[in-house]
Amino acid sequence: MHHLLKPTFFKAALTSLITFTLSLACTAHADWPNWRGPDGSGTITTGNYPEVLGEDTIQWKQELPGKGCSTPIIFDQKIYLTAPTKGHDSLIALTNDGKKLWSTSFGIENPGKHRNGSGSNASPTADSSGVYVYYKSGTLAAVNFDGTIRWQKNLVSQFGEDTLFWDHGTSPVLTEQAVIMTRMHHGESWIAAFDKESGEQTWKTDRNFSTPTEGDHGYTTPLIISFNQKESILTWGAEHLTIHDANSGEQTWLCGNFNPDKNKLWPAIATPVIIDDVAVICFGRNDRGLPQTHGIKISGTDDVTATNHAWQRDDISSFVPSPIAYKGSVYLVRDRGEVECIDPKTGKNNWNASFPKARSNFYATPMIAAGNLYAAREDGVVYVAKVSDQGMELLSENEMQQPVIGTPVPMNGRLLIRGENELLCFGLE
Numbered sequence: 511m512h513h514l515l516k517p518t519f520f521k522a523a524l525t526s527l528i529t530f531t532l533s534l535a536c537t538a539h540a541d542w543p544n545w546r547g548p549d550g551s552g553t554i555t556t557g558n559y560p561e562v563l564g565e566d567t568i569q570w571k572q573e574l575p576g577k578g579c580s581t582p583i584i585f586d587q588k589i590y591l592t593a594p595t596k597g598h599d600s601l602i603a604l605t606n607d608g609k610k611l612w613s614t615s616f617g618i619e620n621p622g623k624h625r626n627g628s629g630s631n632a633s634p635t636a637d638s639s640g641v642y643v644y645y646k647s648g649t650l651a652a653v654n655f656d657g658t659i660r661w662q663k664n665l666v667s668q669f670g671e672d673t674l675f676w677d678h679g680t681s682p683v684l685t686e687q688a689v690i691m692t693r694m695h696h697g698e699s700w701i702a703a704f705d706k707e708s709g710e711q712t713w714k715t716d717r718n719f720s721t722p723t724e725g726d727h728g729y730t731t732p733l734i735i736s737f738n739q740k741e742s743i744l745t746w747g748a749e750h751l752t753i754h755d756a757n758s759g760e761q762t763w764l765c766g767n768f769n770p771d772k773n774k775l776w777p778a779i780a781t782p783v784i785i786d787d788v789a790v791i792c793f794g795r796n797d798r799g800l801p802q803t804h805g806i807k808i809s810g811t812d813d814v815t816a817t818n819h820a821w822q823r824d825d826i827s828s829f830v831p832s833p834i835a836y837k838g839s840v841y842l843v844r845d846r847g848e849v850e851c852i853d854p855k856t857g858k859n860n861w862n863a864s865f866p867k868a869r870s871n872f873y874a875t876p877m878i879a880a881g882n883l884y885a886a887r888e889d890g891v892v893y894v895a896k897v898s899d900q901g902m903e904l905l906s907e908n909e910m911q912q913p914v915i916g917t918p919v920p921m922n923g924r925l926l927i928r929g930e931n932e933l934l935c936f937g938l939e
Contacts, residue, residue: 545635552877559923563908575602590634624677669698673697692728714759717752830871
């Protein structure tokens with residue numbers, strides 16, 4: 511048995527107005543077809559998952575060819591992840607027992623400049639039509655399940671360089687007909703749709719808002735929802751929450767007024783989560799003692815800024831890790847390891863707790879699998895805690911011995927952890 515890992519033990523239903531279209535993508539194989547999972551919540555309610563990630567539970571590991579910070583996905587019992595290979599962007603396919611099937615390479619990698627960044631920050635996404643990838647270099651591509659490239663294009667060449675202060679973070683998402691990409695930066699910002707089969711641009715809509723310095727920089731990933739009985743795209747960034755029609759790109763809903771004091775250097779990093787008809791948005795600079803968390807009602811049409819701010823808090827938030835939704839509550843793992851469980855309707859705490867203090871921060875978005883909260887710290891420590899809306903019990907602290915930035919992924923009772931050097935799989939059998 512490998513001796514690399516050293517664990518230390520410690521004892522929506524959504525309304526008819528808005529539902530996650532991608533929830534239909536969850537198959538009998540428990541696919542995890544994108545960064546946040548099939549329903550966008552970052553959670554799965556069923557299964558039996560390990561409480562300790564160590565020598566007794568590791569099932570396999572696969573060495574990775576280069577540094578990538580994206581999250582693996584699972585589709586039809588196969589694993590797909592992005593990483594650089596010999597200086598080129600690539601997509602790697604593995605069996606569910608870790609054996610490599612194929613690797614497909616694209617153009618030259620544009621490596622990350624942040625210590626926790628890479629040219630492969632964006633996570634892949636998949637449905638029955640194939641796997642779709644995006645890289646900091648600008649490559650957007652559709653890949654067939656045998657590893658052949660159906661089409662590829664370069665959005666940097668097409669639309670110009672992005673001006674993001676840090677590395678690109680937005681992942682592609684899929685509607686019924688298209689792959690959706692957004693660019694939110696200082697310059698021309700947009701949301702665009704590209705046909706899944708041909709790669710041709712079907713629409714592109716401007717998304718430009720005037721903000722203080724760096725407020726227009728966005729690293730979040732859109733959510734595909736059903737809004738007013740139409741497939742729609744919800745996007746957070748540039749101090750505005752918007753909804754666009756998936757077929758036309760038309761903006762049908764907008765909420766602003768998130769930064770009335772015009773604070774500078776407030777980019778959007780954490781992706782929202784939705785429970786019932788409330789979107790919970792982490793904003794501000796929790797890393798600098800300036801947290802903000804907002805509850806926004808997803809209802810009405812056109813500009814709802816004056817009516818749809820349900821609640822706001824300026825004492826808790828998360829700057830980098832995104833919130834997750836589990837059994838009617840929203841869970842935050844904040845940048846320094848504080849854990850909050852809040853009621854999305856009121857914004858009030860059900861409880862708060864904290865992981866052990868350390869010098870390192872939390873960059874990975876956490877995940878909950880059948881009541882187990884998995885939270886990875888940047889230095890490679892992964893905590894496991896039992897959670898409910900009643901409280902939290904810390905179960906284990908597990909050392910991966912390599913940085914971990916990607917989100918943990920559930921896989922039929924097993925757990926994937928993407929480290930800087932290896933993909934690791936843990937399970938009970």
